[in-house]
Amino acid sequence: MYEPYLSALADLFYPERCVGCERRASDVLCRTCFEALPGVGSPVCRRCGLPTAFATFVCEGCKNVDFGFESAKAPLKYEGVGKKIVHALKYRGYKRVVERLATPLMLQVLDDGRFDAIVPVPLHRLRLRKRGFNQAELLARGVAEKIKATVSDTLEVVRSTRDQVELSAAQRRANVAGAYTATVPLRGRILLIDDVFTTGATMSACAGTLVRAGAEEVHALSLCRTV
Numbered sequence: 001m002y003e004p005y006l007s008a009l010a011d012l013f014y015p016e017r018c019v020g021c022e023r024r025a026s027d028v029l030c031r032t033c034f035e036a037l038p039g040v041g042s043p044v045c046r047r048c049g050l051p052t053a054f055a056t057f058v059c060e061g062c063k064n065v066d067f068g069f070e071s072a073k074a075p076l077k078y079e080g081v082g083k084k085i086v087h088a089l090k091y092r093g094y095k096r097v098v099e100r101l102a103t104p105l106m107l108q109v110l111d112d113g114r115f116d117a118i119v120p121v122p123l124h125r126l127r128l129r130k131r132g133f134n135q136a137e138l139l140a141r142g143v144a145e146k147i148k149a150t151v152s153d154t155l156e157v158v159r160s161t162r163d164q165v166e167l168s169a170a171q172r173r174a175n176v177a178g179a180y181t182a183t184v185p186l187r188g189r190i191l192l193i194d195d196v197f198t199t200g201a202t203m204s205a206c207a208g209t210l211v212r213a214g215a216e217e218v219h220a221l222s223l224c225r226t227v
């Protein structure tokens, strides 16, 4: 038990291999994978973060969707190296990936860093126990440290939800409706953080919960987004 534990612990801080291609690298990504980062780029829809032909405040993709948040942003597309980075965070919890890569990328797309609190999307407690950490919380702490904000773990999962991979956008919204609760009241401007933004159903349900708990506005930030 002792040695695997130590090496697992070392892995948390010092992955010795590129998280994109598994080859030995001196940093979290080798040069090739760094250059292959799938940036979302600009312009994007100001509301949902989807790449658009022109800068816009609402796009074809989100014009008929109600969101609990004011805006959603993400620096990377959920594909290629972006997907590999999320995988490394989700299953390995690499803190160095958060510090060296994810946090700087997320800060690049955040044009206003004034928030009263940063809130990670929570994991169900059984999933949290199994995994040992919440990757959204790792990201939230990374961002909070840089913009000098406090992390509030006010959100909790009150009802377990189905895995969303196979679900349509409408099914995802139904799946997460009423799944979250806020344990402490909030105020002001909140930054809600998750690893991946897909349809926005999870972020929207969490943001709605934060608004009902007193938040004035909620902005969503994720490392990756499907496009």
Ligand SMILES: [Zn+2]
Binding pocket: 018, 019, 020, 021, 022, 023, 029, 030, 031, 032, 033, 034
């Ligand atoms: Zn690589």
Ligand SMILES: [Zn+2]
Binding pocket: 045, 046, 047, 048, 049, 050, 058, 059, 060, 061, 062, 063
């Ligand atoms: Zn949009």
